Amino acid sequence: MAIVASLLAGSMLVACGGADLERENADLRSQLEELQQEHASTTERLAELERQNQEMMERLGAAGQSFQSLEEARAALEAELAAARAREEAQRARLDSFRRVVNQFRQLMASGQLRVRIVRGKMVVELPEGVLFDSGRSQLKEEGQETLRQVATVLAQIESREFLIAGHTDNVPIRSRRYPSNWELSAARGVVVARFLADNGLPEARLAAAGYADTQPVSSNDTDEGRAQNRRIEIVLMPNLDELPDLSSLETELGGGDGS
Numbered sequence: 652m653a654i655v656a657s658l659l660a661g662s663m664l665v666a667c668g669g670a671d672l673e674r675e676n677a678d679l680r681s682q683l684e685e686l687q688q689e690h691a692s693t694t695e696r697l698a699e700l701e702r703q704n705q706e707m708m709e710r711l712g713a714a715g716q717s718f719q720s721l722e723e724a725r726a727a728l729e730a731e732l733a734a735a736r737a738r739e740e741a742q743r744a745r746l747d748s749f750r751r752v753v754n755q756f757r758q759l760m761a762s763g764q765l766r767v768r769i770v771r772g773k774m775v776v777e778l779p780e781g782v783l784f785d786s787g788r789s790q791l792k793e794e795g796q797e798t799l800r801q802v803a804t805v806l807a808q809i810e811s812r813e814f815l816i817a818g819h820t821d822n823v824p825i826r827s828r829r830y831p832s833n834w835e836l837s838a839a840r841g842v843v844v845a846r847f848l849a850d851n852g853l854p855e856a857r858l859a860a861a862g863y864a865d866t867q868p869v870s871s872n873d874t875d876e877g878r879a880q881n882r883r884i885e886i887v888l889m890p891n892l893d894e895l896p897d898l899s900s901l902e903t904e905l906g907g908g909d910g911s
Contacts, residue, residue: 748809749774749888755805764798773887776802777869780882787825789839791847799844802886803851813857815887816845821878822865838862844884 752767756776759765765778780786783795791799806814818837830836841860849855870877 752805752809755808756802759798759801765802770887773890775888776806776886778802778884778886779879780884781879783844783884784840787827787830787836789830789836789843791843796847799847800851803848803853806848806886807852809888811891813859813889813891814848814853815885815889816841816848816858816860817885817887818844818860818862819867819869819881819883819885820865821868821881822872823878833864834862836862837864840884844886848886 752774756765756767760767763779764782765776768775768777778795778798782798783791785792806812818839818841820833820837822833825833825836830839838861841862845858845860849858865872865881868877868881869883870880872878872881
């Protein structure tokens with residue numbers, strides 16, 4: 652009987668141990684499922700974070716490009732502003748120089764020996780025929796020579812400026828052995844004045860002469876007074892290269908060739 656009781660007790664322990672093992676297995680399976688679900692959730696969350704990180708990197712890249720573009724635009728604006736200030740300063744310096752010229756010509760202007768005009772953006776010193784020449788002639792009068800000496804003294808103070816000496820006449824025809832027309836007379840007068848200025852301090856390389864005959868009147872040729880105004884010598888202060896417009900874009904439009 653003792654042996655039977657012992658066997659029965661052992662069977663009961665095995666049964667109890669099996670039940671415990673099943674419960675543990677069930678718990679483990681439940682934990683494993685939870686871990687698998689948690690892993691899936693974590694994997695999904697990780698994928699979402701990676702997607703958000705990629706979006707953030709793309710935004711940062713776009714922001715960086717935008718910032719670079721803004722920096723480039725700012726630099727371009729600063730360069731343009733500096734160039735505009737430089738042009739303004741150069742223009743102010745030119746105006747001051749021209750004002751000094753006008754001030755030094757005040758006495759000659761007051762006496763009627765010359766006048767100063769601004770024509771198409773260029774300063775023009777205008778001397779009437781009567782001050783410089785006798786009618787139909789190109790030989791300088793004594794009075795004209797003294798006036799031109801004073802003009803040369805003033806113009807010599809203007810650095811790096813070229814001068815065009817232009818002869819002009821009225822529309823009354825001239826026919827002489829020396830001057831077949833007003834073209835020859837106006838050109839000869841321009842050359843004579845240019846030579847005189849060169850002899851009195853102006854570099855020859857900065858001088859040029861031209862004759863326009865009656866093609867550029869400043870007054871009507873219908874009156875004696877108007878014709879007298881048209882008979883004149885103009886000393887034109889020519890613009891320097893840095894005062895001229897940039898024609899590089901036009902050169903591109905023309906194909907960049909030299910015209911040959």
